[in-house]
Amino acid sequence: MPGSRKYDEHDPADAASRAPGDGMVLHVDLRHVVHALSDALDLVGIDDVNHGKRVGTMAAECGRVLGLGEDDRNFLFDLGLLHDIGVSSTRTHRHLVTEFDWKGSQAHCQRGCELLQGFQPLAAMALPVRYHHTRWDSLADSAEVDGRVALQANLVFLTDRVDALAAPHYAAGVLGAAADIRAQIALHAGSYFAPHLVDAFERASASEAFWLQLEPRGLGAVLHDMAARQAPYRATLPQLRQLAELFARIVDSKSRYTAEHSQGVARLARHMAACMGLPRLQCDKLEIAGLLHDLGKLRIPDEILDKPGPLDERERRIMHTHSFETFQILRNIRGLEEITPWAAYHHEEPDGSGYPFRLAGAQLAVEARILRVADIFQAMVQDRPYRKGLNAQQVLAFFDTLLAQGRVDAHIVAVLQADPEAAMACALGCAAPA
Numbered sequence: 001m002p003g004s005r006k007y008d009e010h011d012p013a014d015a016a017s018r019a020p021g022d023g024m025v026l027h028v029d030l031r032h033v034v035h036a037l038s039d040a041l042d043l044v045g046i047d048d049v050n051h052g053k054r055v056g057t058m059a060a061e062c063g064r065v066l067g068l069g070e071d072d073r074n075f076l077f078d079l080g081l082l083h084d085i086g087v088s089s090t091r092t093h094r095h096l097v098t099e100f101d102w103k104g105s106q107a108h109c110q111r112g113c114e115l116l117q118g119f120q121p122l123a124a125m126a127l128p129v130r131y132h133h134t135r136w137d138s139l140a141d142s143a144e145v146d147g148r149v150a151l152q153a154n155l156v157f158l159t160d161r162v163d164a165l166a167a168p169h170y171a172a173g174v175l176g177a178a179a180d181i182r183a184q185i186a187l188h189a190g191s192y193f194a195p196h197l198v199d200a201f202e203r204a205s206a207s208e209a210f211w212l213q214l215e216p217r218g219l220g221a222v223l224h225d226m227a228a229r230q231a232p233y234r235a236t237l238p239q240l241r242q243l244a245e246l247f248a249r250i251v252d253s254k255s256r257y258t259a260e261h262s263q264g265v266a267r268l269a270r271h272m273a274a275c276m277g278l279p280r281l282q283c284d285k286l287e288i289a290g291l292l293h294d295l296g297k298l299r300i301p302d303e304i305l306d307k308p309g310p311l312d313e314r315e316r317r318i319m320h321t322h323s324f325e326t327f328q329i330l331r332n333i334r335g336l337e338e339i340t341p342w343a344a345y346h347h348e349e350p351d352g353s354g355y356p357f358r359l360a361g362a363q364l365a366v367e368a369r370i371l372r373v374a375d376i377f378q379a380m381v382q383d384r385p386y387r388k389g390l391n392a393q394q395v396l397a398f399f400d401t402l403l404a405q406g407r408v409d410a411h412i413v414a415v416l417q418a419d420p421e422a423a424m425a426c427a428l429g430c431a432a433p434a
């Protein structure tokens, strides 16, 4: 990963940086993070998954033809995986995969750039993402854009458009469409795409293997190989928090009705844990779990999330898949083993009647139980498509019902009852948490 030095526990400099008993540093594998982000973005495609993975595979393959070294090819691969990180909406995704040049395309480039700038280990991707829908004839002479960035951005643009042209053909076999796609890309040499990148694409895509590796089985093998190339990264808790915020912003920007939800749940869960006397480190980790808990909502179609009324039975079933998807994404990140179940179990209920794992009793850590209560509280005080946010007294009355049914824990709800205003302020972000 360009720009990130690998942590080596045998290196005296790294060893010395760890205070005895210092639990504040977690070892996260950056490649797992990139792949997990890519899996999260795939969810937005709903039926058309793997777009980023195909773009990354093609970009790295063109990089090979261009004679780039392994680090640069890996960078292109990761850039392909994450280039659409600014897309959270299924509607935007549809435009991008069905139209060659969509006039609304710049917004997701800008958004993606801002997201990546916020997390230093991935910040080198920010500018290429910013320009990945900019034509070569405006990019080439731009004084603002570095030549290397321009090439990375334009290669991703090119392979991204190849995938948009190929997408309707993957099911029936993409080889039959390859000649036509190659001809269409060639027409745009010098206008949309740099001529020497079009040339590299023509050489790379002359083989059947180039296209066959884009089909699901071929992609699986490519990803397996890439995941094996570890990129260990020593993340402090504040850095891990930045990463979690990056994930949370992607989810929260999906819908104006989920905007700020993850942030509010994280603040409130942290506040509640602190009030209950949990150690500082657990409070920090719980805040991160709060930021990550609804990642799986990326898979829920916009029409369901934004529906201006209660969900019907079918829609509710779809909505209930989201916490399982959260689990699926996070379980693959080494270093998040403790946080993952807290995040993914936020719809489990103490008596085993929740979802999706139907856990009960000691299977549910106190952190997961706190997150559940914080999630309910935040969701009720926030405006939703079909109602205004409720006030603290209305929400506490609802919690009384849940308590009577044994669906939440009394000693956790007691924190809300003791100081509803503080809980409200945390949930809505009107004041700093305690």
Ligand SMILES: [Fe+2]
Residues within 6 Å of the ligand: 083, 084, 096, 108, 132, 133, 160
């Ligand atoms: Fe894009």
Ligand SMILES: [Fe+2]
Residues within 6 Å of the ligand: 293, 294, 322, 323, 346, 347, 375
């Ligand atoms: Fe949820």
Ligand SMILES: [Fe+2]
Residues within 6 Å of the ligand: 261, 265, 293, 294, 375
């Ligand atoms: Fe939630």
